[in-house]
Amino acid sequence: MELIESAEAFHFRAQQLREAGKIIGFVPTMGALHQGHLSLIELAASTCDVVAVSIFVNPTQFNDAADLERYPRDLEKDRTLLSQTRCELLFVPTVKEIYPKADKRVFDFGSLDKVMEGKYRPGHFNGVAQVVSRLFEITQPHKAFFGEKDFQQLVLIRAMVHQLNLDVQIVAAPIIREPDGLAMSSRNANLTPAQRKSAPLIADTLFKSRNFAASNDIDATRAEVIEKINLDPNLEVEYFEIVDGLSLERVDNWAESDYIVGCIAVFAGKVRLIDNVVYKSR
Ligand code: AMP
Numbered sequence: 220m221e222l223i224e225s226a227e228a229f230h231f232r233a234q235q236l237r238e239a240g241k242i243i244g245f246v247p248t249m250g251a252l253h254q255g256h257l258s259l260i261e262l263a264a265s266t267c268d269v270v271a272v273s274i275f276v277n278p279t280q281f282n283d284a285a286d287l288e289r290y291p292r293d294l295e296k297d298r299t300l301l302s303q304t305r306c307e308l309l310f311v312p313t314v315k316e317i318y319p320k321a322d323k324r325v326f327d328f329g330s331l332d333k334v335m336e337g338k339y340r341p342g343h344f345n346g347v348a349q350v351v352s353r354l355f356e357i358t359q360p361h362k363a364f365f366g367e368k369d370f371q372q373l374v375l376i377r378a379m380v381h382q383l384n385l386d387v388q389i390v391a392a393p394i395i396r397e398p399d400g401l402a403m404s405s406r407n408a409n410l411t412p413a414q415r416k417s418a419p420l421i422a423d424t425l426f427k428s429r430n431f432a433a434s435n436d437i438d439a440t441r442a443e444v445i446e447k448i449n450l451d452p453n454l455e456v457e458y459f460e461i462v463d464g465l466s467l468e469r470v471d472n473w474a475e476s477d478y479i480v481g482c483i484a485v486f487a488g489k490v491r492l493i494d495n496v497v498y499k500s501r
Pocket of ligand 1: 250392394395404
């Protein structure tokens with residue numbers, strides 16, 4: 220595995236590979252890697268000639284300085300993990316490499332970034348669009364791989380690719396979970412033992428709500444999920460929205476859309492966890 224820190228050097232390498240006819244698969248991450256990240260790398264390796272991974276904790280997508288500060292970082296461990304995968308190119312840039320000048324671009328995603336994560340983390344998706352578009356420019360991928368765990372992010376990235384008319388195929392990968400159901404996340408490392416014990420209630424409640432939904436309306440399903448999770452003193456729901464999987468607009472009844480997803484954010488102390496469940500899939 221080749222470690223590259225300079226944007227220019229990475230771009231040059233990517234150009235060489237493209238000219239040699241290689242299909243580049245790219246997996247952007249913020250590090251503190253886990254099986255969720257590794258599953259994206261495996262998927263990329265199964266459909267591409269070369270897998271490139273980036274590790275960059277992007278300051279412009281954090282609306283809370285303390286959250287950025289607390290974000291777990293362990294490059295040595297990440298490199299060891301990656302050396303056991305089919306990742307060939309690892310890009311670990313500094314902030315200056317990604318943003319030689321402050322990125323002033325403001326994206327317009329209509330209503331897509333006004334709800335859920337976008338509502339509670341203002342500016343978050345603008346930062347995500349800035350960093351992902353810049354990373355695409357440097358890494359020149361044919362395909363880029365994103366987890367369905369960050370469901371709204373996936374919708375936003377697709378919108379961005381469309382808006383900027385980029386020639387990158389966005390591939391979605393399913394959520395990887397701990398044996399007890401908790402969605403894997405770098406942030407799980409910041410949970411106290413008591414919070415970690417409570418956290419699987421989020422996924423458990425979401426899964427059970429699929430049965431509940433079969434004989435209850437959307438409002439009741441929404442209320443049931445929020446109430447059940449909030450009963451645990453270690454957990455507090457920030458939002459739970461049942462939305463159309465493409466427009467991200469709230470749906471009022473189950474017949475309104477053929478693609479319905481429930482997206483949740485929950486605080487366990489200061490640790491913010493997100494997850495989602497598909498009620499109706501396309
Ligand atoms: P992050 O390092 O948290 O920015 O995540 C990098 C990529 O890994 C994003 O596309 C995430 O959606 C994806 N990812 C994170 N956690 C999981 C998971 N548990 N299962 C699948 N993909 C994930």
